[in-house]
Amino acid sequence: MNILLVGSGGREHALAWKIAQSPQVTRLVAAPGNPGMAAVAEVRPVAATDVEGLVALAKEIGADLVVIGPETSVAAGLADVLGGEGIACFGPTMQAGQLESSKAFTKAFADRYGLPTAAYVVAESADDAKRALDRFDAPYVVKADGLAAGKGVVVATTRGEAEAAIDDALGGRFGSAGSRVVIEEFLDGxxxxxxxxxxxxxxxxxxxxxxxxxxxxxxxxxxxxxxxxxxxxxxxxxxxxxxxxxxxxxxxxxxxxxxxxxxxxxxxxxxxxxxxxxxxxxxxxxxxxxxxxxxxxxxxxxxxxxxxxxxxxxxxxMPPPVWRDEAAVCVVVAAEGYPGTPKAGGEIRGADADLGDQVVIFHAGTKRDADGTLRAAGGRVLNVCARGASLQQARDKAYAAVDAIDFADGFCRRDIGWRALTR
Missing domain, CATH: 3.30.470.20 (ATP-grasp fold, B domain)
Known part of the structure; x- marks a missing residue:
């Protein structure tokens, strides 16, 4: 079968890596893809939110299935248009996608169907949002309502920090995604x-x-x-x-x-x-x-x-999926400045090395120059992943692989998995 995979990040590289292993797949095309995905799929420069272009590409390659990777494609209505064209799609409609695209929608949805969640207030003005803080104890949780690439949530330890987060979101930092905010009870657990x-x-x-x-x-x-x-x-x-x-x-x-x-x-x-x-x-x-x-x-x-x-x-x-007994760890190597303003263009060496069958490096935000040089092109740049018989072994392999990569502008956390390893 022919598959079109939509997206360009580490998640989509991981999906492409796994999909390419299937004996059912004749052709795998990724749009827009990334340099790492090019090793396992054909990469076509069609943006993840270019619904018209993606539908045309699906028709061009005779796609038997379109797999939506990012939430932005869902919010753009890609599944809706594909459905109208009779093209099979893995990914929800725009209406169902409100479960992510609007936190206010999801909170109201949880109320309607009795889903346990934190107490909350939705506000569209800074004054209303700041007054809502009176209902909660510190730390305060402030969320931009819409899609903000994982950066729209602030857990503020003081009221001053919470008010600054409110001003930040409603002041335009996240564009239309911050046109309203959700103030939430902090959940301990x-x-x-x-x-x-x-x-x-x-x-x-x-x-x-x-x-x-x-x-x-x-x-x-x-x-x-x-x-x-x-x-x-x-x-x-x-x-x-x-x-x-x-x-x-x-x-x-x-x-x-x-x-x-x-x-x-x-x-x-x-x-x-x-x-x-x-x-x-x-x-x-x-x-x-x-x-x-x-x-x-x-x-x-x-x-x-x-x-x-x-x-x-x-x-x-379908039977329930079968999982390996091994543990797996992913360490994100990000560009200096992330999640604020990441430093772009830094050269990366060693990310294409063969580090064994239990270590896989997924590209999350990279680009390749005409001469083949790999460079940073996003906040989260590489996902260095490893399997092992135990979590400690998997983590050791992942960090050994991180240390084998030469990326002067990169940084990572050195404590991934600490909760499990210190139990």
Missing amino acids: EIGSLFALCDGKTAMLFGWAQDHKRAFDGEQGPNTGGMGTYSPAPVFTPELVEQIRQRLVEPAFAGIAAEGAPYRGVLFVELMATQHGPKLVEFNVRFGDPECQVLMLRLESDLVPYLQACASGTLDQ
């Missing part, structure tokens, strides 16, 4: 990421991981799109997973279907494991980044039949 597939009617759990949002070691610094992740994560006990399935996953899929938008694709449930059970932090309407990277390293099953089953409504015919 351990964070986790769980994934579930749906074909519009049937749901299937599809792995879990734990990531690190803060920029620096010891959970310090600003929130980012994610500085690293690992799987499996001890926080996901069988009891917790079952609670998440019953209290969050199944009600969410049933609720969005009841509102006329049956969900087809993967739902990322970011949650806090609290003393009162799992509580929703937020939904994402795609695989996590960098969670997807460790899931693909651990997934023993062929990914393609699951993607196709979601698109075709046949997920009920």
Whole structure:
């Protein structure tokens, strides 16, 4: 079969790497892709939000399936247009995509369907948002309502920091994504990421991981799109997973279907494991980044039949996925200045080296010069991933690979997996 994969980041490189291993795949095209993806797929320069261009490309290559990687493509309505053209798509419609594209929508959705989540207030003016802080105790959680590439959430330890975050969001830092804010109760517990597939009617759990949002070691610094992740994560006990399935996953899929938008694709449930059970932090309407990277390293099953089953409504015919017993770790190497203004253009050496079959380097924000020189072209630049018999072994391999890469402008956290390793 011919597959068009949409996106250009580390998540999409990981998906391309796994999809390319399937014996069912005849042709894999990535748009817009990245230099790393070019090793496993044809790369075509069509932007992830160019719906017309992507539909034309899908027709050109005779795509049997289009796989949507980023949330921006969902918000642009790519799945809707593909559906109208009769082209199978793994990825939800724009309406279902509101579960990520609007935090205010998701909070109201959680209220409607009884999903456990933090108390909140939605505000469209700085004065209203600052008054809402009176309802909560520090630390304060301030979120831009719309899509902000993982940078729209501030956990403020003081009221002054919270008010500055409100002014920042409503003052235009995130464009239209910050036209309103959500002020939330701070949830005390351990964070986790769980994934579930749906074909519009049937749901299937599809792995879990734990990531690190803060920029620096010891959970310090600003929130980012994610500085690293690992799987499996001890926080996901069988009891917790079952609670998440019953209290969050199944009600969410049933609720969005009841509102006329049956969900087809993967739902990322970011949650806090609290003393009162799992509580929703937020939904994402795609695989996590960098969670997807460790899931693909651990997934023993062929990914393609699951993607196709979601698109075709046949997920009920699929067995549960098989996972490797090994642990996997992903270390994000970011450009200096991330998540603020990252330094661009720095040369990278060693990212294409063969570091063994248990180490994989996914490109997240790179470009290649005409002479072949690899350079940084984004905030998160490389995802250095490894498998091992234990989490410690996987982490040791990942950091050894990081140290083998020459990228003077790069930095990474050195404590990925600390929660599991210090339990």
